[in-house]
Amino acid sequence: MNKLVSILCIATLLVACTRDKKTLVTNAFASQFAMPIMPIPANNLPSKDRIALGKYLFYNPALSKDSSVSCSSCHLPEHSFTDQRKFSIGSDKQLGTSNSPSLANIGFHPYFTRAGGVQSLEIQVLVPIQEHNEFNFNLLKIESRLLQDSYFKKMASQAYPSKEPYFAITASIAAFERTLVSNQSRFDQYIQGLSSLNEQERKGLELFFGSRTNCSQCHGGFNFTNYTFANNGATQIKNDSGRYQITHRKEDIGLFKVPSLRNIALTAPYMHDGSLNSLRSVLKSYNKGGNSTHFNNQTQIKKLHLNENELAQLEAFLHTLTDMNFVHNPKFKKQ
Amino acid sequence: MPLQQAAAKGNHAIPSVVVKYVHATAIAIRMVANADVNAVNKLYLVEPFGSTFFKTLNTIKMKKYTLYALILLMAFSWFPNLKASTNVKLKFNHKIGSVNYAKNLQVKNNLDHDYTITRLEYYISNVIIIHDGGSMDTLKNTYFLMNPSGATETLDLGLRSVTNIEAIQFSIGVDPFNNHANPASFMAGHPLAPKSPSMHWGWTSGYRFLAIEGKSGSSLNQTYQLHGLWDANYYSLRIPVAAIDDNGAKVIELNADYDKVLHDISINSGVIAHGDNTSDRKALQNMRDSVFTNTNGQGDILSIKAIDKSKTILTYPNPAQLNAQINLTVNSTEQVYYKVINLKGAVIKQTLLGTTKLFIDKPGMYTIQAFTAANTLVAMKRQIVL
Numbered sequence: 001m002n003k004l005v006s007i008l009c010i011a012t013l014l015v016a017c018t019r020d021k022k023t024l025v026t027n028a029f030a031s032q033f034a035m036p037i038m039p040i041p042a043n044n045l046p047s048k049d050r051i052a053l054g055k056y057l058f059y060n061p062a063l064s065k066d067s068s069v070s071c072s073s074c075h076l077p078e079h080s081f082t083d084q085r086k087f088s089i090g091s092d093k094q095l096g097t098s099n100s101p102s103l104a105n106i107g108f109h110p111y112f113t114r115a116g117g118v119q120s121l122e123i124q125v126l127v128p129i130q131e132h133n134e135f136n137f138n139l140l141k142i143e144s145r146l147l148q149d150s151y152f153k154k155m156a157s158q159a160y161p162s163k164e165p166y167f168a169i170t171a172s173i174a175a176f177e178r179t180l181v182s183n184q185s186r187f188d189q190y191i192q193g194l195s196s197l198n199e200q201e202r203k204g205l206e207l208f209f210g211s212r213t214n215c216s217q218c219h220g221g222f223n224f225t226n227y228t229f230a231n232n233g234a235t236q237i238k239n240d241s242g243r244y245q246i247t248h249r250k251e252d253i254g255l256f257k258v259p260s261l262r263n264i265a266l267t268a269p270y271m272h273d274g275s276l277n278s279l280r281s282v283l284k285s286y287n288k289g290g291n292s293t294h295f296n297n298q299t300q301i302k303k304l305h306l307n308e309n310e311l312a313q314l315e316a317f318l319h320t321l322t323d324m325n326f327v328h329n330p331k332f333k334k335q
Numbered sequence: 336m337p338l339q340q341a342a343a344k345g346n347h348a349i350p351s352v353v354v355k356y357v358h359a360t361a362i363a364i365r366m367v368a369n370a371d372v373n374a375v376n377k378l379y380l381v382e383p384f385g386s387t388f389f390k391t392l393n394t395i396k397m398k399k400y401t402l403y404a405l406i407l408l409m410a411f412s413w414f415p416n417l418k419a420s421t422n423v424k425l426k427f428n429h430k431i432g433s434v435n436y437a438k439n440l441q442v443k444n445n446l447d448h449d450y451t452i453t454r455l456e457y458y459i460s461n462v463i464i465i466h467d468g469g470s471m472d473t474l475k476n477t478y479f480l481m482n483p484s485g486a487t488e489t490l491d492l493g494l495r496s497v498t499n500i501e502a503i504q505f506s507i508g509v510d511p512f513n514n515h516a517n518p519a520s521f522m523a524g525h526p527l528a529p530k531s532p533s534m535h536w537g538w539t540s541g542y543r544f545l546a547i548e549g550k551s552g553s554s555l556n557q558t559y560q561l562h563g564l565w566d567a568n569y570y571s572l573r574i575p576v577a578a579i580d581d582n583g584a585k586v587i588e589l590n591a592d593y594d595k596v597l598h599d600i601s602i603n604s605g606v607i608a609h610g611d612n613t614s615d616r617k618a619l620q621n622m623r624d625s626v627f628t629n630t631n632g633q634g635d636i637l638s639i640k641a642i643d644k645s646k647t648i649l650t651y652p653n654p655a656q657l658n659a660q661i662n663l664t665v666n667s668t669e670q671v672y673y674k675v676i677n678l679k680g681a682v683i684k685q686t687l688l689g690t691t692k693l694f695i696d697k698p699g700m701y702t703i704q705a706f707t708a709a710n711t712l713v714a715m716k717r718q719i720v721l
Contacts, residue, residue, distance in 0.1 A: 039698070039699075043520070110654065110698065110699075110700065110719055110721055111700060111719060113538060115538070117538055117539050117540050117541075118537070118538070118540040119515060119540055119700045120517060122517050122519065122520075123515075123517050123537065123540050124537070126518070126519070126535065126537035127537035127538050128537075129537065130533055130535075130536070130537045131537070131538065138529075138531045138532065138533055139518075139519065139529040139531075139533070140529050140530070140531040141531060164519070164522060164523050164528075166519050166523075166529050167519045167520065169519070170517070170519045171519070226654075226721075227654055227719070227721060228654060245538075245611075246539065247717075248565075248612055249647070
């Protein structure tokens with residue numbers, strides 16, 4: 001009997017060890033996904049009032065010229081703050097020129113917009129305000145409109161005493177956006193040893209971080225982006241030369257900011273031009289070496305020779321980057 | 336005993352510079368005692384450590400009680416308002432060709448293209464008064480948003496320590512440091528604060544240096560909009576001037592002929608150029624080269640009119656990781672050194688001449704500027720450190 005118990009114990013231990021091995025990740029691997037310190041300007045440290053005001057304004061269509069769209073029109077929480085459209089629709093129903101980017105973990109980004117011309121979230125707020133196909137408006141006119149709003153007046157003076165109301169508009173929206181932190185996906189739990197991935201997902205992970213695909217060369221780190229500018233072989237938009245608009249250097253034509261892949265399964269359509277409708281179509285595009293050739297194509301863009309099963313594995317892994325706690329967080333939604 | 340000698344022989348050696356400074360202050364005291372206010376003013380207009388000056392000073396004998404007064408006066412003498420100060424003004428005569436400037440005036444440019452101006456706004460910054468044998472008085476952190484509406488406009492440059500003004504230098508636009516500041520961080524009324532219509536382009540995170548808009552074409556049924564921007568287009572110009580004394584103020588007078596903004600720009604069919612470095616940049620170059628003249632018709636004399644756009648800095652990698660080596664290359668035959676400037680405009684690092692690499696130990700966005708040994712700015716480049 002004692003022998004039987006001993007054998008059972010050893011067998012149980014072996015099974016347990018085998019299961020542990022499946023979820024085991026090295027510290028070195030896990031460390032690259034550690035949440036970095038978010039840079040926050042000294043004059044806009046977060047407070048309850050600032051975040052509340054920012055959220056109020058984020059959902060407020062008074063920011064657009066015809067009062068028809070707000071930040072939330074193109075950045076919906078349930079889609080990781082994107083809008084499922086190829087191009088967003090702005091004030092006076094004007095069509096945008098590039099696909100709405102996700103705001104998940106936007107506070108960690110070192111610069112903003114796909115062309116990379118903006119250095120802070122506070123300044124970034126000015127971009128949609130003025131763009132003709134977004135809010136098509138002016139900060140002072142928004143301020144004038146909002147000063148008729150007693151809630152705004154009260155909150156702005158509470159949150160930013162002695163500051164101009166227009167400062168409160170840009171700063172509070174930035175303060176709210178910095179709260180949009182997504183770090184509770186199944187992948188995050190997996191690297192913390194709190195959850196496991198199934199076999200297909202694990203094989204997808206290996207492909208993603210492996211040399212056959214080199215996905216992680218551009219989409220590595222906590223936010224699954226290295227924040228560089230790249231041409232990935234997506235179709236070209238005639239009037240959008242990307243990074244070139246800022247630098248006016250030929251080598252920057254057609255280069256766009258490498259996007260984060262967090263919650264990527266929720267942010268279709270894909271690419272800066274919204275030209276690909278599904279994750280599988282994105283993977284297929286990469287598998288064949290891009291959808292178009294461009295003189296500034298990244299050297300990594302080449303045929304991957306993945307079979308259908310491997311594409312499915314990669315897709316399964318990308319789904320593990322979905323953070324349902326983030327997209328259903330009531331703190332981010334309009335009340 | 337002359338103070339210089341006293342200092343040399345004393346137990347506590349006094350640095351010679353201090354001794355010289357005390358000498359200068361001593362003569363000021365004697366002038367005050369003689370109620371010679373004009374002489375006191377002149378004190379600050381002579382070369383303080385010139386040989387003739389000290390020849391005179393060395394003959395002055397020190398008395399014990401004078402020393403305490405000197406120390407007190409030395410402290411006061413640091414305040415600039417004790418210096419000879421004159422209110423300086425910069426007057427613009429706004430013109431279109433030979434007539435006074437007015438909005439909506441129908442005129443023709445040098446290509447015989449009809450046009451009107453409905454909006455004309457531009458920034459003036461980095462104003463430098465060149466005076467008294469080439470001395471330069473820079474108006475730091477001073478910006479003027481020009482929005483001509485009548486025939487003349489006068490800017491108050493404040494109280495300046497100048498006697499003979501020889502030239503005026505200024506730049507069109509906003510310097511690279513404040514060009515990328517957050518407009519909302521400036522208090523209302525500041526030239527760089529938000530405006531309506533806006534002088535700031537969000538997507539470039541920078542200011543419009545010049546915004547000129549209007550109607551064009553023979554029937555004036557076309558629209559043109561030229562918005563010149565970008566750090567590389569931040570041009571400076573220097574114009575020789577002779578200030579006029581006017582009720583105790585010195586007035587520098589310039590003519591600004593805005594017809595020349597559109598010289599050699601085809602506008603007949605309308606043109607929209609918002610920072611795309613086509614006709615918008617040409618308009619900025621025209622502002623530098625031909626719009627502003629003195630009352631004798633003389634324009635810019637600044638030898639270096641702009642950063643040579645054929646010169647660029649290549650940095651690799653960009654973005655770079657924290658503390659990683661950043662390799663620098665400039666396509667210039669001259670050796671250069673680099674300054675690394677943060678978003679607040681502070682120089683956080685300066686390399687030696689000939690350096691080809693550097694390290695940055697704080698994450699952020701920086702401007703790297705390349706200078707020749709003669710301190711001429713050759714090229715600029717944005718660098719991101721993660």
